[in-house]
Amino acid sequence: MSHARNALVMLCGVLMLRSGFAQNEPSIESTDHMILPIGYHSPPITLQCNLTASQTKHQDSYWMKNGEEIPDTRGKDKNTEYKLNKPRPEDSGEYMCVYTFESGPPANATIEVKAAPDITGHKRSENKNEGEKAVLYCKSVGYPYPIWSWRKLDNGAILDIDNSSGRFFISSKDGYTELSIINLDINSDPGEYECNATNIIGTSSMPSVLRVRSRLAPLWPLLGVLAEIIILVLIIVIYEKRKKPDDVPDDDEPAGPMKTNSTNNHKDKNLRQRNTN
């Protein structure tokens, strides 16, 4: 008898545990956690929450993503939906439907929408002078936030970055990572670098090219231009000398037709005249 009673008590207890939520706390049925397919062509998805039982009348409901309320999602229905018409990797995250009550704390249910990371922003190429600092970065979307790593591509082979010189610094946070190289070295640093984002669903990487300019590089075109100028000036000078060897144009020399006959009167003056008609 006592066994049966114990069992009954236990059963009631278990039942109470299960429906204890039902009796004292509201229960919400929600969509299962899901994984977004890779790419930008997945079919529309709907997140649903249904308030199946509640102690008091509920006020309204709304959705949250990654801890922030999504605007324009407030409603009065027990059955609330959030539609993603064209799900993209940035739509992934931790979604929550929240029900508020007239009396008592709000209740919520969490739906995790996971996706593989997709790198949306990165610098394709960076040109810097030697000795300067270069910063390469990558931005990604996709939940959960990925683990970042940077590698160097050398003739197709992927190598880890050699930081024996201590000039490489990586800083990553959530969906953003930065690779800083200080005191650029023109011999070892130029090349292709790759940022890699990996989470539990998938992985993605993007290359960035780093070019290091030599400080003396612009001198070559400058010398070329100077050579061109010297050649042109020589041509002009030689041409003018050959055309009029004894008649270098003198700007102060008056010339031109003089219609008066008064040259005789100006004999005393220091005039230079040209014989023209």
Add this chain to the structure above:
Amino acid sequence: MERYLSDPPDGGYGWVVVTSAFFIMGLTAAVFKNFGLFFLEIQSYYDVLNSTTSWMTSTTIAVFHLGAPLASALSMHLSQRTVIIVGGLLATSGMIIASLGLSLPWMYLSVGLLQGLGVSFSWIPANSMVNHYFRRWRPIAYAIASSGECVFAMGFSPFFQWLIDSYSWQGALLVIGGLQLNLCVCGALMKPLPAAQTSIQDKPVLEDGRTSKKGTFQWSLLQRPELLLYIVFAILAAAGFFIPPLFLVPYASGLGMEPYWAASVLSVLALADLLGRLACGWLANLRLVRNLQLLTMMVTALGVVLLLFPVAQSYWSILVFASLYGFLFGCVVAIHVTTIVDIVGLEGFDSALGLFMLLRSSGGFVGPPAAGWLVDRTHDFGASFYLSGLCLVLSGVFLVLVDRLVKKKLKLPHSNTEATDQPTLKADGAHV
């Protein structure tokens, strides 16, 4: 009557001068137009505000205009060739010093003062030479020379960007400085003309043979009402000119246009500018109407286009209006300098040009801030176009007055002069 030159070559070596002027205008004005490409780089290098770096080019503009009368006077005392060569050396040294990138005030000195002075010393005498070397073909010769600015501006845009990417902004400035040394080469080609200084009858110009100069800077020209009114036109027109380029991109962005499309509008504008200059030079050469009348028509049309500009709300309508604006702008630029010869004659041209550039700069300085204030008050970028259109239409009024005065002075018949554009046509109707 005095004639600065009894018989301009009107061809022959003049075309060499035009080519040289083409390159000079390209190497000065086009470099300046594309300097905006350096702004971001220089601003981040020195870690200052955008407005601080733009003082560099403001100084260049200021020094250019202030140096204009100086350049005119010097080219009269020495020769245009010498002044252009000096200008080339100044501009090059400015760029090379700027490429050292020592500090921001150093940049103001190099890019602002040296480059501005160099540009002024090259540009003004080049203008002067083209006008002196031609008579009959003057409008088209000047139009071809000034189109150098457009052609080079279009080519320099991608070229400068590539220079900055390949050599960093310091290296790019160094290379550009070297390129500007070509100004000296162009200057060497500007053979001075033999000048007829003596007057015909009674005024011996050479009182003292050793110091015979080409002429002195004629400040007295300012007393002539027709020149004064023309300068008022120039001031208003400058205000109208400098406003639209600054506000075109913000206006387009305000309508939702992306930066790439807005930049393409600017390219179309530059192309229309080029076509306008060449077309109007050719048109002015046909001598169907007087230069002043042609200029009045173009200025008024430009003002009307600007007043109507805010009607454009979509990409294609903005493109149409911008190309119209560019075309008419080119027209006005092509003839507004050669018109000075019609007003003061060739011997007063150099002095008048210097004064013209100096005084019209005031319009260029006042215009953009006034437009900016108006835009802030009305919260509408279209207001800037209204203001510039109004300035231009108003300036057209002054042009009509100038035309009347010049006509009165010359006692010209209503028909247009076919053979020459020199005011000193008739023996008794000489204008002094």
